[in-house]
Amino acid sequence: MAATPDAVVLLDGAGTPAGSESGCIHGVTWFVRQLGSALLSSLMGSDDSDPAGCLAASIAAVRSLHADTCDLSHPGSPSATVVALRERKSIIQYAVLADSVLLLSLSDGLRVVTDAREVQVGKQFRTEMDATPNGTPDHDKALRNYIEKLRAHRNRPGGFGVASAEPDAAAEALTGTVPCHQLRAAALLSDGASRLVDRFGLVTWDDALRTLATAGPSELLRQVRAAENGDLEGSRWPRGKVHDDATAAYCVDCALSALTHHESALADCVKHQPRSTSEVSAKTDNTSLP
Numbered sequence: 170m171a172a173t174p175d176a177v178v179l180l181d182g183a184g185t186p187a188g189s190e191s192g193c194i195h196g197v198t199w200f201v202r203q204l205g206s207a208l209l210s211s212l213m214g215s216d217d218s219d220p221a222g223c224l225a226a227s228i229a230a231v232r233s234l235h236a237d238t239c240d241l242s243h244p245g246s247p248s249a250t251v252v253a254l255r256e257r258k259s260i261i262q263y264a265v266l267a268d269s270v271l272l273l274s275l276s277d278g279l280r281v282v283t284d285a286r287e288v289q290v291g292k293q294f295r296t297e298m299d300a301t302p303n304g305t306p307d308h309d310k311a312l313r314n315y316i317e318k319l320r321a322h323r324n325r326p327g328g329f330g331v332a333s334a335e336p337d338a339a340a341e342a343l344t345g346t347v348p349c350h351q352l353r354a355a356a357l358l359s360d361g362a363s364r365l366v367d368r369f370g371l372v373t374w375d376d377a378l379r380t381l382a383t384a385g386p387s388e389l390l391r392q393v394r395a396a397e398n399g400d401l402e403g404s405r406w407p408r409g410k411v412h413d414d415a416t417a418a419y420c421v422d423c424a425l426s427a428l429t430h431h432e433s434a435l436a437d438c439v440k441h442q443p444r445s446t447s448e449v450s451a452k453t454d455n456t457s458l459p
Contacts, residue, residue, distance in 0.1 A: 170357070170418050171205055176212040176255040179418060180205045181269050181359040183248050183331070189313060192243025195235055200247035203231045204332060212255045220253040220264035224332065225339035232334050241334035244320040248333035251342070252357045254420075259349045266342040267331045270363040272356040272378055273347060281374050282343055283363070286329035287319070294318045299407030312409050355420045356381050361413030365393045369406050386417035 170179045182197040193200070207230045211223035218226065232241060239246070250267035263282065265271050271282040298311040322328030330341025356378060360367075366377055371392070380389045397412050399405075 170416050171209050172418070173209065173213055175257075176209060176253070177355075177357060177418060177420060178205055178209050178212070178254075179252040179269060179357040179359060179416060180208075180332070181250040181267075181361070181414070181416065183250070189245055189317060190243065191245040191247060192240030193235065193247050194239055195247070197247040197249070200231065201249050203234060204228065204249060204251075207231055208251070208253060212253060216257060219344065220255055220262050221339045221342045221344050224251060224253060224264055224266065224342060225336040228332055228334070228339060229336040232336070244323065245317075246334050248323065248331045250360070251332050254355060254357065256349060261347040261349055261352050261355075262344075263346075264339075264342040264344045266339065267329065268360050270356075270358040270360070270367075272358070272374060273352060274354040274356075274378055275347060276351045276353065279374060279378065280347075282345070283367075284329065284341075284343055287331070290322045290329055291315070291319055295407070298409060299403075303401065303403040303408070303411045308403075315409065353421075354378070354382065357416075357418040357420075359414065359416040361415035362386075362390060362393060362417040364408075364413065364415075365389065365396060368408065369396050371396055381417065381419040382421070386419055389417050390415050 171177070180201050182201040204227055207227035208224055211218070211227050212220060215223055215226075235241070250269040251264065252266075252269045252271050253264045254271065255262045261273075263271055263273075265282045265284060267284055268287050269283065273280040273282070294315050298308065298315045301308040301311050323331055324333060324335050324338045324341075330338045332338060358377075363377075365371055366374055372380070377389060380392070393415050394412070396406075401411055403411065
């Protein structure tokens with residue numbers, strides 16, 4: 170997660186599970202940091218491109234950094250979901266690529282923006298993984314098989330879009346605009362944070378936004394971890410990982426230039442303390458799963 174007075178971005182990296190190849194010598198942490206930094210810079214500097222255009226340019230820029238050293242055609246090449254929000258001339262612009270979530274609290278109601286295509290595609294491959302208890306060798310094997318099958322549909326017709334090595338993938342982002350005076354608050358959630366609603370079904374989107382408003386992102390993520398800890402084998406909520414990296418950012422007030430940014434992250438693989446609000450927080454989860 171990274172923010173400036175005029176823009177906010179959240180990236181959720183999807184890397185390579187043990188026993189699989191990626192074709193990249195750098196890894197998902199490097200990829201997310203490079204892409205996040207490039208995207209935030211582009212959003213701040215480009216008035217001619219919308220957030221999806223900025224994302225396409227940023228993917229191309231990162232591609233050029235490792236095209237000579239890595240096999241970018243490999244289906245396991247590092248990738249990330251993206252949520253980008255920017256204010257320009259009293260208009261809020263946004264782009265959402267893949268299954269992270271953007272919540273917009275507007276004067277006329279709540280708008281939920283997320284791309285469900287990865288979840289829809291993945292349903293046909295989940296049976297074995299969901300039938301085995303988390304934390305067992307059989308589940309680890311089934312998870313790896315699931316990911317490798319899902320990869321074949323990444324940035325392909327009839328599949329789902331994600332930020333990786335193909336700039337054209339940015340065209341798959343869900344985009345839109347909102348007049349600044351209509352925006353009351355915004356929330357950016359990785360799928361590890363949104364699972365309290367869209368996988369566990371314990372609260373509604375309105376409930377989640379209310380928690381963010383009254384208690385902040387750390388409380389929302391506490392509730393996520395409490396739910397996960399109550400179902401360690403995945404019998405109630407079958408899932409790829411018991412604990413997924415979770416990031417939530419909450420922005421309040423009516424215009425992004427005046428928003429107060431509240432952010433929180435829980436990661437099981439990396440302890441990372443940002444040195445400034447403009448530093449991208451890279452996530453090294455093995456895969457991004459619903």
